[in-house]
Each structure stands twice: as C-alpha cells, then as structure tokens.
Amino acid sequence: MTTATSAGYPPTEPLTQLTSPPPWKQTFASLQVRNFRIFAVSNLIAMTALWMQRIAQDWLVLELSGSVTAVGITVALQFAPMLLFGLVGGVIVDRYPKRTLLMLCQSVAVLTSAALAALVLTERVEVWHIYVAALVLGFVTVVDNPARQSFTGEMVGPFHLRNAISVNSSTFQLGALVGPALSGALLVAVGAGWSFAINALACAFVVVSLGRLRTSELFRTPSMPRARGQLRAGIRYVSSKPAILYTIIIMGFLAVFGQNLPVILSAYAKDEFGVGAAGYGLFNTVVAVGALAGALLSTRRRGFSLRAIVVTALCYSLVQTASGLMPTEETLAVALVAVGLAWLLFITAANSLVQLSSNTGVRGRVMALYVLVLLGGQSIGGPAMGFVVEHLGAPAGMLIAGGVPFVAVSVIAVVLARRGLLARH
DSSP states (O other), X not given: OOSOOTTOOOOOOOOOOOSSOOOGGGTTGGGGSXXXXXXXXXXXXXXXXXXXXXXXXXXXXXXXXXXXXXHHHHHHXXXXXXXXXXXXXXXXXXXXXXXXXXXXXXXXXXXXXXXXHHXXXXXXXXXXXXXXXXXHHHHHHHHHHHHHHHHHXXXXXXXXXXXXXXXXXXXXXXXXXXXXXXXXXXXXXXXXXXXXXXXXXXXXXXXHHHHTSOGGGSOOOOOOOOOTTHHHHHHHHHHTOHHHHHHHHHHHHIIIIISXXXXXXXXXXXXXXXXXXXXXXXXXXXXXXXXXXXXHHHTTOOOXXXXXXXXXXXXXXXXXXXXTTOOSHHHHHHHHHHHHHHHHHHHHHHHHHHHHTSOTTTHHHHHHHHHHHHHHHHHHHHHXXXXXXXXXXXXXXXXXXXXXXXXXXXXXXXXXXXTTOOSOO
C-alpha cells in the first residue's frame, strides 16, 4: 500500500495506527485550524440547507407527478453527470486552485436554487423544471465534490486530515439531522419554495466564507500541468493500490443498491404508512441521528484497514435488510437509526482510507473516482429502486437494497481473505 506505483508518483506515507483511541478532548482537534473552522461552519449551514432542498425536491416531484419512479429519475439526473464526467472533474481539480473552483461551483448553485425557488413560489413549477435544476446541480457536483474532499487536506495539512474527515462527516450528518426536520415543517406550513430559497442563501454564504480564508495558511499542493493520458494515469494509480481499489468496489455495491433511501422512504411515507411529508422528513431525520452518532464514533478510531471496510459494509447491509422487515413506522424509525450509524462508520472509514492512501499529486483524480462511484452508483440505482418499489412495495425495495450488497461484499471478503488482504496493517 505504500510502494511507488507505475504512474511514477512517490510512495505515500504509512497509515498511522494508534494503540488506543484518542482522548475525547481531541474529538474536534482539526477545528483548531482557523481556515478549517470557518469552512466547517459554512459547511454545516450549507449541508443543512442542502438537505432541506433535497427533501423538498423529492416531495415536490412526488406531489406533481404522483410517481415514485419520477423521484428516482430526479435522483438519477442529480448524480448522472458524476457518473459520466466524474474523472474529468478530477483532472480539473488537480489542475486548478481548489478554493477558486469551490467558489465558482457554489455561485452556480446559488443561481440554480434561486431560480427554482422563484418558480415554486410563483406556482409556475413543473416536473421538468426540477429535472433541469437537478441536472445542473449534478454538473456542479462533478467539480465541487472532489474539490471539497481534496481541499480539506490543503486547509489542515496531513497531521489533522484524519480528524478533519470525521468532522466533515459530522457536519454533513448534523445538517442531515436538522435539514429534513426543518424542511418537513416548511412543507406542511408554507410549501416547498422556501426550502429552495434558503439553500440559495446558504450557498451564497459559502462563497463569502471561502473568500475569508487566509490563503497564506493553506498547505498548497502543486497544480498538475497539462499533459496527455492524465485520466489513464489516475485509473492506473487506483488499480495498483488494493486498499483504494477494493474500497471503491465495495462502496459501488452499497451506492447502487443501499444508498437510495430517499426513493424507498418516500414510498414508505406515502403508500406504506400514509404519514405524508412530515413523516418523510422524520424518517430522514432518524437516519441522520444514527449517522451523526456514527460520525462522532469515527473520530475515536485507532486506524483504518480493508478489514474495517468489509466489516462495516456487512453490518450496514444487514441492518438495512432488517429494516425491510419492520411492521410499523415506529419500528422502522428505530431500525433507520442503526442504518445511519452503520453507513457513517463505513463511509468515514472508506473516505479516510482512500484519501490517506493517495499521493497528493493524484488525490483529485482518486477522489473524483471515489465520488463518481458513490454518486454515480446512486444515479443507476435510483430509477431501478423506484421501479422495484412501485411494483413490489417499499419493504421489498428495502430488502433488496440490503440483501444484494450483503451477498456481494461477502464474496469480495472471501476473495480478499484468500489473497491475504484482510490482515490488520
């Protein structure tokens, strides 16, 4: 995992394995860095508003079309650009200043969300308007997400990177905890339009916050010069590092099948239990409760390995399968807390292992491939799970969402064990 590769990059540093969990007072150690502290605050606001928009968007599509499949199509449009152009986004991130790219991306998000808010508030919105907005924001994600992942290392440096990744996950999940609840309340009180307007304001706040960062305190990585074959070089690099390659493969199965909860939960709220928009927001909130707990627990990890990736992926698949057997909305809500917890333990381990195993000169392309699989997988799985749920029901969809990844990860675990790659390193 630490040898030089055929791509010509110097070896990465060995991953530090702690003998005991870090002290509780170091749970948020990376926030001592001023730039990252400003970024984390703006990120929390942005994630809360983004989840408000996502919940409002999915429910609005369901109201306008009456089709769960239409919700799946919206998810697909939001993630399809990453599937098609994600690696190109990685080349852009390695080539240009990441702070500048983030400011441009968030500016486009401001305009898109503001336009959608205006259409909804004036009661002129149609389903195709939401499709277009989802597609535009999908193209924003192509650059924004790998830039955001890579920029974390530039703000905190290698010493605090592992902690900063966990803090980022915590802020994302705190936003996912608060956002759906606020969005559900707004949907019941005044409709979906104000959720889009709030997201536009939040994106504008992120642009201002990025402008306040002290560039002299960044741990800058050299920009990659233009050259032929840079996409292929990034793919060769990933294929030469088992820790990265198998982590991304496992994540792909979970992304395609397991990470389509908005589609499944909208059907639970509308058809299975009849709890409406407020219930849909509540289901997403309890997932976020578990996820926030998982993100905080991840700061206590002593290290990362492929074994941890396999174990957490199997746990996540099992609890999601069990969720499909829950007979009432109360028991489902309890199971969804476990789903959120298991997912965050997996995704923080995966993110940390991939980032810390990557050379800084190719990290943008590596993280682009990582995000491509994570979000692109959801673009494939969204319409498919929408079709399954519409014809077989939400419980069947949940069983498939957990069962298929469990079988796939079990097979991968056998392969890794036979190759001696599941030993603790």
